[in-house]
Amino acid sequence: MAPAKRKVNTAADATSTAATKRQKKVVEPTASSSRPSRTSLAVAAAPRSTRSSISGKSTPVKPAKSTIKGSANETANKSATKTATKVKAIEGRKRGRPAKTTTVEEEAAVPGRTSNLLIDVPLREKPAVKAEAEEEAEANNEGPAYFLMKAEPESRIEKGKDVKFSIDDLKAASEPEGWDGVRNPVARNNMRLMMKGDMAFFYHSNCKVPGIVGTMEIVQEHSVDETAFDPKHPYFDEKSDREKPKWCLVHVKFVQKFPGMIKLKELQKYAKNGGVLENLQVLKQSRLSVSKVAKKEWDFIMGLVDAEDVAAMSAAHQPQMTV
DNA sequence: GCCAACGTTGGC
DNA sequence: GCCAACGTTGGC
Numbered sequence: 001m002a003p004a005k006r007k008v009n010t011a012a013d014a015t016s017t018a019a020t021k022r023q024k025k026v027v028e029p030t031a032s033s034s035r036p037s038r039t040s041l042a043v044a045a046a047p048r049s050t051r052s053s054i055s056g057k058s059t060p061v062k063p064a065k066s067t068i069k070g071s072a073n074e075t076a077n078k079s080a081t082k083t084a085t086k087v088k089a090i091e092g093r094k095r096g097r098p099a100k101t102t103t104v105e106e107e108a109a110v111p112g113r114t115s116n117l118l119i120d121v122p123l124r125e126k127p128a129v130k131a132e133a134e135e136e137a138e139a140n141n142e143g144p145a146y147f148l149m150k151a152e153p154e155s156r157i158e159k160g161k162d163v164k165f166s167i168d169d170l171k172a173a174s175e176p177e178g179w180d181g182v183r184n185p186v187a188r189n190n191m192r193l194m195m196k197g198d199m200a201f202f203y204h205s206n207c208k209v210p211g212i213v214g215t216m217e218i219v220q221e222h223s224v225d226e227t228a229f230d231p232k233h234p235y236f237d238e239k240s241d242r243e244k245p246k247w248c249l250v251h252v253k254f255v256q257k258f259p260g261m262i263k264l265k266e267l268q269k270y271a272k273n274g275g276v277l278e279n280l281q282v283l284k285q286s287r288l289s290v291s292k293v294a295k296k297e298w299d300f301i302m303g304l305v306d307a308e309d310v311a312a313m314s315a316a317h318q319p320q321m322t323v
Numbered sequence: 324g325c326c327a328a329c330g331t332t333g334g335c
Numbered sequence: 336g337c338c339a340a341c342g343t344t345g346g347c
Contacts, residue, residue, distance in 0.1 A: 186332080289344095
């Protein structure tokens, strides 16, 4: 479901009109040792591996990603009856495991701005301490917010179409790319937070060496992801109603490709006990294809790039041992 | 290819 | 609305 963005090369899109891309891997991201620790007792009691061995393994072939599923129902918003401080995670549901609850603050936790998240969601009540909240929002309302978006740089065919989308594809695009295909509610909500001028890391996922390969800028805020309505599209979602669009995309433009990749492995090193990146969302929720990055995390990672750059240059200038 | 994580489903 | 089952993601 929450695919990282992937680019789908349709005939129409072959020349890279902004139309389709893919995304993927939203979703989803990892803990220090790569997998978030789980807290559910129910799961502990019945380890997934056990269950899956009983039910049989999934197909060896990678299933179509992200297309069909989708969240329970954004329509369930109506049932959001919660109180002011706790709001059902964005869409709420009619059935199923209860959605995690998050505070307004958490949901709006993109540093530096108030949330514009809920376009199609009921308004939340304002915090009691409204004045303070507003002041803080204003005080923070400067500078861009930062994100991380995943795409698959290697070819993978889904519904007959190649879903690959790399930083080089973005770089080659002549117009802003619509980051479509996000089919995970959390990732989608992160896209709704994006504002023009915000920045995002471009992350290569589902490949040999995953990691951050460059940056891009958000040039157009969220709009409806039309690929959800096309039955032939890899990202078709039969449950998405045109009257009530469930999925959105944002448009991005290439900013830079790093001289080298900041590997996932390296990011994880800095996430260990108390490290600067210990709260990097993509490391905590490895499957999130669109995640938030705090300014401090962004700056730190950009610092790694510079350091690497310098190291690469000095290596290049090292006297060569001639053979 | 394996399998932890975790979102969703749907019976109760 | 709880929760067991199950499907998918994506690093390894």
